[in-house]
Amino acid sequence: MSINKNLDELCHLIFKYYFIDFIPFQNNEFIDTEIGEIPKGWNITTVxxxxxxxxxxxxxxxxxxxxxxxxxxxxxxxxxxxxxxxxxxxxxxxxxxxxxxxxxxxxxxxxxxxxxxxxxxxxxxxxxxxxxxxxxxxxxxxxxxxxxxxxxxxxxxxxxxxxxxxxxxxxxxxxxxxxxIVSPPENIISEYKNIVSSLYSQISANCFEIENLTKLRDTLLPKLMSGEIDVSKINCDLKYEINNLTLKLKNKLIEVVI
Structure with a gap:
């Protein structure tokens, strides 16, 4: 499974921990509602x-x-x-x-x-x-x-x-x-957001990075294969950098595939 999907699954599990299973609030008083027991002070509303x-x-x-x-x-x-x-x-x-x-x-x-x-x-x-x-x-x-x-x-x-x-x-x-749905107090949502926001930001950054790398690969590799880019006249140091970049592209595409 990809890094992004693992991060996404983790975010969903943290949401479930807070707002479905109510694990951090087990010592609180709970009240009966039309959709089940919820912590006292929380509300039932609609989307x-x-x-x-x-x-x-x-x-x-x-x-x-x-x-x-x-x-x-x-x-x-x-x-x-x-x-x-x-x-x-x-x-x-x-x-x-x-x-x-x-x-x-x-x-x-x-x-x-x-x-x-x-x-x-x-x-x-x-x-x-x-x-x-x-x-x-x-x-x-x-x-x-x-x-x-x-x-x-x-x-x-x-x-x-x-x-x-x-x-x-x-x-x-x-x-x-x-x-x-259940509507938690604002401070609880803020507490939860502080935990997951960096995970969601990382997912977003990974998505855009893989998109850019994929476009670079799709643009560069056909030109290399067709000979449109002539590498025979490129000095050794630059050839090394191109090979290194190609390897990084392959590894990153495998690592963060969506």
Whole structure:
């Protein structure tokens, strides 16, 4: 298993330790609620009460002025990716204004809500719009992405019990917004965030590093293989550096494969 996936699993386990199993609070008084026992002083709320959920959309394909701009836009297939680093396509400011799509900030948790990708979730590492098969759950100051992302992951199984439809099963925005969850005190979320934030930052850094290394490999190696880059005239020291770089690229791609 890759470093990134190990780190991601660790973050989810820490979330479970705090907010599902309540291990640090076992000496506290617990109260009965409609979704089970929770520590006294915590609340039952819904996803929509504490977080802004946005349904995506697609600018009209018949209007060429809506496409080819500089605003990232993803389809639901991108939600299969571990982290979303690049757009599926790009739209214009006019395309954003004239369609139902919304611009979601980086660190938004995205959920695929229909079709073959139903139930997939990912985390945006870029600002991006999305299509109508994607819901974005936007973090805020009280509920940071380090809390929101594993929260949505933890409720996904039960959330999918609400799926409807015939040939193409789906859930809707109301299913997500109305889902009941536990809301911890703000100081507990801050304590948890202090533990996991460096792990999430490392995952993000690894993702961008591997993307850059992959692009460098895909650009450099074909040119070396085709002879477009003539290494015969390169001095020994530089040849050594190229070989060393190539080895580092291979090792890093193996080490941090996504």
């Amino acid at each position: 929509g009460d504490i977080l802004d959920c946005k349904l995506g959309g697609t600018p009209s394909r018949s209007n060429e002025n809506y496409w080819g701009g500089d605003i990232a836009w993803i389809n639901s297939g991108k939600v299969n990716e571990f982290r979303i680093l690049e757009a599926s396509e790009y739209i214009t400011e006019l395309g954003l204004k004239k369609s139902a799509t919304k611009l979601l900030p980086a660190k938004t948790t995205v959920i695929a809500i229909t079709g073959a990708t139903l139930g997939q979730i990912s985390l945006l590492e870029i600002d991006s719009c999305a299509n109508q098969s994607v819901i974005g759950v936007i973090p805020n100051k009280k509920y940071p992405y380090e809390f929101v992302y594993p929260l949505i992951s933890s409720i996904l199984f039960d959330l999918l019990k609400h799926q409807t439809g015939g040939a193409q099963q789906h859930i809707n925005k109301n299913n997500v917004e109305s889902f009941k």
